Structures are given as C-alpha cells and as structure tokens.
Amino acid sequence: MKVYFDNNASTRVDSAVIEAMMPYFTEIISPPSSDYGHSFGVEAKEALDSARETIAAKINVKPSEIIFTSGQAESNNFAVKGIAFANIGKERKTFLASNVSHSTVLDSLSALKKLGFIVKLIKVDSKGFIDRNHLRELLSDSNDTPLLVSVPHGNVEIGTVEDIKEIAYICHEYNVPLHVEATYSFCKVPFDASVVDLATITSHLIHGPKGVGALYIKKGLKIQKLIDGGLQENKKRGGTENLPSIVGFAKAVEIYSQEINERVAELRDYLWQTFEKKISDFQITGPTKTEKRLPNHFSVVISYVEGESILLHLDLLDFMIATGSACSSKQLKASHVLSAIGLPTEVSHGSVRIGLSKYNTKEEIDQFIEHLSSIIARLRAISPMNAEFMREWQDLKDQGAIIEEEHHHDINDAEDD
Amino acid sequence: MKVYFDNNASTRVDSAVIEAMMPYFTEIISPPSSDYGHSFGVEAKEALDSARETIAAKINVKPSEIIFTSGQAESNNFAVKGIAFANIGKERKTFLASNVSHSTVLDSLSALKKLGFIVKLIKVDSKGFIDRNHLRELLSDSNDTPLLVSVPHGNVEIGTVEDIKEIAYICHEYNVPLHVEATYSFCKVPFDASVVDLATITSHLIHGPKGVGALYIKKGLKIQKLIDGGLQENKKRGGTENLPSIVGFAKAVEIYSQEINERVAELRDYLWQTFEKKISDFQITGPTKTEKRLPNHFSVVISYVEGESILLHLDLLDFMIATGSACSSKQLKASHVLSAIGLPTEVSHGSVRIGLSKYNTKEEIDQFIEHLSSIIARLRAISPMNAEFMREWQDLKDQGAIIEEEHHHDINDAEDD
Amino acid sequence: MKKNIIMTLMMRKMIKMAHIYSEEVMKLFMNPKNMGEIENPSGLGKVGNPVCGDVMWIYIKVNDETDVIEDIKVKTFGCVAAIATSSKTTEKAKGKTLKEAYKITKKQVADDLGGLPKQKMHCSNLAVDALQRAIINYLEKNGRSIKDLEG
C-alpha cells in the first residue's frame, strides 16, 4: 500500500469528480462556444456557466470575472504578462513580487525584464511573511508607480498563509493592483478575492483534474490576452474550452468542505506532535502557529541528513513526501523559498515537507514517523556531520574562511536530445 | 438517439482512451517533473516519455521535439508569439499566414501587429489551396526576410488538405521557417513534420481528451516560451504536466488507424453521393476531389436557405452539424474561410459542414439526408429567394447598385456581465 | 401519440435552447404563421439584403373601406430570429387598421417574443420595416400619403 504525503505537488482525483466529468467525455462533446449551433452546445454552455458560478462563489467574485485556463502556470503567466502587455510603451514599468513567489511568476517576470520591464522583489521575514515595510518602501520608492504586485496566498514549501486583505490594503493605498497566487490555499483557507485584482487558482491540488485552473480578473482591469483566438472566456482566452476538466474542477470545489479542512488539519497536528516526540534536531520551516499555516502542511529541516536520501529511503518503503534539498532538484539549487527565509544552504539540505489530504490516516502517520526516525538514525550514523561539526563550520564561516563555490553547473540552457 | 456529425468541432472520447487515463487520475498522481523525488514521479515520467514517443513517431520527429501544451490555441499562440519574441528588437519583422489560417493564428498575429510586427496574408485559390505564386511573391517582395510562414494542413471548414512538402520547399528556398496548423489533419492525413519547423497538433479531434495538444518545434529553432516557469517540456513550457490527458492523447493517436480513416472516408463518400442524389441547388466548398480533402469532411453551400435555420431544425431532430453562416456566429460575420475562397456572403449563408467519425453509420446518413431534404424544402417554401432573385441581385451588384452596409455591430470589445 | 412524444421531446429541447432563443421564438420558428405570398396583394414591402442574411417580403391585403389588413403573408430568408419576427409581426398586424399596424414597433415584436439575443435585435427590425413598406406601398398605389395615418 502506497502512502501519499505529497499533496502539495498534486492530489488524487476524487471519484465523484471523475464521475462528474464522464458525460463530457462521451456525451456532451460539443464545445460550449458553438451554442448558436445545436443543443449539445447549449448543454455544454450550461455546464460551463454553472462551473463558473460555483468557482466564482467560492472566492466571492462575479462569474464573468473567472477566466478558465490550463492551470497555475498559464494563469500566472497571463496575470503578469497580461498586465505588462496592456501597458507596453507606457511610463509605468515596475513589477513587484514576493521573493517567495512561485517560479511561474518569477520566471514570467524574468522574461519581461528582457523587454525593458523592471522587477523588484519584496523581502519576507523568517516565517515567509511579506515584509510590510519593505513593500511600502518599494511601492513609494519606485520612480514609477508599479504596474502590479504579486504575492502568494499560501506558500507551497513552508505553508505560510499571508494576510491578503492587509497586503491589498497597502497596495491599493498606492493605487497598485494586486495579484494573488492562491494555488495552494484555494479551498483550504477562506479567500475573498474581491478585495484583490487578480488571483490564480487551480484544480489539481484539491482532488480535481490536472490541466485546468482559472484566473480571476477584476472587472475593468486592463489586461492583454495571453492566448489569442476566439471569443471564449469573456473574450479573454481563446481556444476550445476544456469542459470535462472544468466541470471536474467545479465538482472538486463543491465537495471540498470546511469539514475536510478540519479533519486534515487534525491529522497534520497529530503528525506534528508525533514528529516532535520521536525525532530530535530539526527546525520547523514556516510559521509555528498552526493557524498561520495551510491546514494540510507540515515542513521541517532535519539536521545532519540530506533530503533526497531520506526521500528515497521512504520511497522504497512506499511513502511519498517532498524535499527542498538542492540535491533533489534538477537545477541542484536549494529552494529559493528556503533561501528567502534566511536558511543557509547547509541547513536546507535536510528539508522535508509533507502535504496531507483527506485520504490520509493516523495509521499512515504512525508508520511514517516510525520509518522516518529509523531512516534518520541510519543516515546520521554514516554522516560526518553533527552538532560539533556544525559549530566548527559556523566558526569558520564567521571568520570568513568559507568561500562559497558554486560547483553545480547550470543545466538550464541545455536542451535534451 | 443523437446523431453527432460535428466531429471537426470536437469528438467523443474513446472508451479505451478513458481507460488509459484512469490510473493517472487516481494512482500515479505525482507530476513527472518530481522524478528525483519518488517512484510515483518515475512512473509518471515513464508514462510521459512513452506518450511523447508515440506522438513523435506519428509525425516522424524526435520525442524531444514534441512540447505538450493545453491544445490548439496555446500551440498556435506559442508558435507565432514564440518566434516573434525570440526576434524582438531585430531587423526581421514580417509574418506570413494563409488567409484561411485558424483564428488562433490570425488573432495572435493581430496581437503582434500592435507590437510593431508586420503581417501579410497569403491568398488561397477557390478550393482553399495556397496560391504558390503569391507565397513566392510575399517571400521575395518583403523588405525583410519573413520570420515565419504559417499555413493550415487540413482546413476545418472546407476540408482542403494542403501539400505541405511543397509549401515547405518554397519557404525553405527563402530560408523562412514554416509553421503548420495540423489540428484537423493530424492522424487523418499522413504528415511528415520533419520537413517543417513548427507544427500544431491536438487531441480532442481524434477521440482524445480536450485540453491537451502539442507543438512540434524543430531542434535548434529559436523560440521564446509562452508559458514560463520550470524546466518541464525540454525547458519550453512551464507548469505541471497534464499527465492523464497526455496519456489519453497518446492512446488516441495509437488507436487512430489507417483502417479507421478508410472506413470514415467510405462513409463520407456515401454521404456525398446520397446528398447529390437527393438535394438540388448546392455547391461543394473546398476540393471536389476526395483525395484532396480530409477523409471525414463534407462541406457545401445550399442555395436560398440559411445555415442557422437548417442547423436548428436538424437539432430539434437530434442531428448535430455545423455552419459557417454569419447568423450562427457570435460575431455575426461570415466565416473568413468562405470569404477567402471568394464565396459572396449571400451565398455563404447556406453553408453546412459535416465532420464524420468512426462512430457514425450509413443509417445515420440515410436518416440525415431524408431530414435535411425536407427541411430545405420547408425553408425554401417560405424563402423569397430563388434562382430568379439571385439573378436580379447579381445584376444589381454588377451595376454597382449594391452598397454593402455592415449593419451587424461588433461585439468584440464588450465584456459580459 | 408518437407525434406527441416527439413534440414533448422537442419542447424539452426548446426549453434548453431558450438560453439563446425564447420558447416563443422557437415555437414560431418551428411553426411560423402567415408564411407565403398573396397573389395581387394590396401592398408589398421588400426589405433586407442577402449579404446581411435576412430578406423579408411582406404582402398585405387591405380592405379599401375600413383600412383593415384582412390578410398578410410573409416570405423570409434568414435565421431563427428572422423567421420568428416575421411570423410575430404578421400576427400582430393581421386584423389591425393600417394606422394601428403602422404603429407596431420593433421593441413590441421583440417583447412579444419574450426577447431576442442582443446580437439578433436587428432581425426583429426588419419585419416591422417590411410591414411599413408594404403599408406605404399600398397608400402610394392608392394615391394616399403616410400623413393619412397620422393625427
């Protein structure tokens, strides 16, 4: 039996969701946009409208403000580039983003830099919260009024849940629109998107299908299409609507109740307590107050052991978790989030994070902690690192004796064959 | 029982495809990109690689040249904008596209015009084939060497199948890369994409799921990402891979055999013959030689009647077809394809097109023709138009007495509420 | 009996289509009233343009004594809305005096149809235009003027 604890990467699709999608695979085939054609199209349109209403209601916005996309990556690219292209050739050129933003936001911004846009990153504190003073500073310091601020609502790596109302209030004081990356918090933390200007949500983290998400765009906000062609999606996104997935997405939203969140949070708290009881030498990443975290999220750095090795040992025992260790990333770089909260790379190697879901159980957690503690013991037994090692290392660092060589080569530019 | 003849809009998902997708909804959940993490990711990666191989093999290219996208719209936007942004600020600025290109290509080009790019449309002949002389003229006439030529392989509205090898040969003579919109021909007409530079293919027209497609990008071609963020898809498309749909897409390709094409073409020929026997006063749109048409495609304009009215009458009898009539489009504009082949608007109102699939039968066709001919008779009985009317009308036009007023207002800019 | 079942199924579908077209529009589309022509009509109004996709010819038979439109027929080329508005306009005009019929507005026709999609509103104009032209045609043939209907 496999135990899946990586629900912040993706989740199992609920069988009720699959059932809801089925008729749209085999019966209601027509694209909803062909609604002047035939009644298949009308049925499709009804389903599309109804899905849009469900999702809009969940974040307290108008259905016409919900634009369906192919998921988080498209929504974030659309938000950022859409604002840029709607303002190209104008005075305002600056984008502000949290330095713990998702790579789809940060990489979109990097792309924009090449076109002459300016990108400034907002610092976060050691728990991953936006530094309000730094935000205000960047909002007022900039030569131009920034075009957009982008911040995550819930952080996938360290679980931090930002107070969006407060951030929105600050941004709007300076008349700057706010984009919220709500992929990981959607349905898990209450979210009134009507106080912000753009919001990314997605389906596959709430037991919905992959390949579908949405961008909330406040009515009246000037934005350029990312995907041109056709009048679909309130004229903001071309292409045949992915109706089966959209219907599945809405079904997933519909059944993701507060009760589920409470049940999962309880499991998470149980995991946390058991972890603290059974394992020594670790440090929680992100907020330690559970009410400031995603309800399904637990993350730590474990000392003297490396994340990929832990992961693989667990995997051989059929337990699936995640790490922010450099060794397990294709770029061999430590997670930018762990760096942003000030964790030294030598510490972040021991990063381990767990995303629980309604399908997990206490028994799984008990087994997991048992395995994990024996794996840690095993790895520590063969590790030259320990408290003394780290003290000496810190001394050397403090004396400036450590030159941080980056011997990991960058594979970003190479194409596969 | 519903009879679905609109298989050029979308198709029913094959049950074998749904079956293939299932494990990726509920069991193999991890994104393939997390393959340093755990064996779920490895299984996902294997499935992704295998899907990529299947699809690459179908069009004779390397797996690494296949980039999965969310479908036709994204692929076409990516192809066109990707080439533009890879060349922004440089000398070359011109794009050439067939004037029967898909709206996702043409609208992408319109968007680029606002950024200073130049777009020139290549004429087609009365059957929808690229005017080779005009293409050469545009290729050599332009002040700069064009950045890209984009042409459709199979035309969705009139069924024309272009000789891509010939077009590629001409483009490459002038060192201009060629993008082929192969959405409607993929798996239906043999296609060696290795002779071109970019090709759009999609899943939902071959009994695969909606929301997934691919862009073939020839190795070495310089192109900018449309969707940034992450190293997925050979570093050309960020975002969590839509694995269930990708697997479904590959399965659909795998089972779309030549035998199916032959069977469907036979049905189409039967439809054509029956139509010609039972209905008078019409004109085939697109090639009349069946070997130059998509094997599942039949399209006509029927005189003295209007397409939307035909469609609705058929729909009330549970027959689903499509029209290029202005009245049935949200923009109330005649299909740009029908205009491009020189069909006057007053004629294109009677447009009707049929896309057959392996799920259709001769019995359905017999019933269809029976219903259609009685509907046409009914509509003609109440129509003031007839041969005499059209002769008079033509005379007036020839005398220059007709001023073509465009009283349909443009709803493009208005947002829904 | 079988026909009834079919009608019920159709009605159910019509309700679906009512997203786009009202039930009344669909009903008239399926069974348009007053379709055809009148031989030697008192008046004939031709409007529309095949380029735009809607052509309507309205024929009226007027009682010369009472000015009452005793019969009215229409020939229509066009979409669902064009057929429905043609039908509705002729129904409204039938039995009315020229003066009353001349006052029928496009909005009234659309309202009586339970509304029309906004992109389709122009279609509903046409039938009323055709009716007015038919009335004018009648008046002119009889040496009368549109002013006769005023006041």
Place this chain on the structure above:
Amino acid sequence: MKKNIIMTLMMRKMIKMAHIYSEEVMKLFMNPKNMGEIENPSGLGKVGNPVCGDVMWIYIKVNDETDVIEDIKVKTFGCVAAIATSSKTTEKAKGKTLKEAYKITKKQVADDLGGLPKQKMHCSNLAVDALQRAIINYLEKNGRSIKDLEG
C-alpha cells in the same frame, strides 16, 4: 521469508528508479559498504562542503610494510549518489596498495556504478578526492611524499 518479499518489491522498485540511478547505485545506497570510522586511522581525508550538500570523510588503515590499504571506512553526508560513490570507492580501494588506490579515477567509480546522472557526476568526484587526501595524509604523517607512489 517476509523480508525476502520486501526485498523483491524493493528490487522491482529499484529497477524503476533505474531511470535516474542505476541498479548498482540503488543497491549500494540501500546497503552501503564500509560505512563508519576507524579509530586512530593511518590516514584521513576530508572533502566536501555542507553548502554543496556532500561531505565525505575517508579513513584508511595502511600496512606500513606493504603499503596495502587493509581497512577503509567512510562517513558520508549527501545524496544517493554521494553514498553510492563513497561505498564503491572504498570497495575498490580496500586491499589495494596506496599506489594502486591512488590511480582510481572518478570515471572508473562512475562506470563501476553503471553510470551516474550527468548532473550528479560531481558527487562521484568527491569520494576519490577524499581517498587521495587520505593517502596523502598518510604519506605526510610518515614523512613520505606523493612522489613515492610514482614511477
């Protein structure tokens, strides 16, 4: 028996993981050889940097007469590849003379492991570096020089 089934399942999974890491890498990762330390070693080589994520300390026990590495142990912090290369390097060195051991190359270790992912090749360097440092450390402690191993 039960353990055997588990091993079989694990092996099956290892074959899956072989996309990334070869079977040999996975085997050694699961059961690394020569892990631990030697009290009063003849030589000690420390390499790596916790920032980079791989730290290896290699301890050797050398027969002063024969120059044979009679015992070797390693302590490793790092990823799967680091653990496997540590293990493989020590296996290769054990029983060899210093001269022979000094000639072990990074490529040999990687090849013996059935290859390593290209991004991970740097890890395989480290264990060989640690071994060489341990040998140098032994030579220096005994007033000898690396030149003794040449020729």
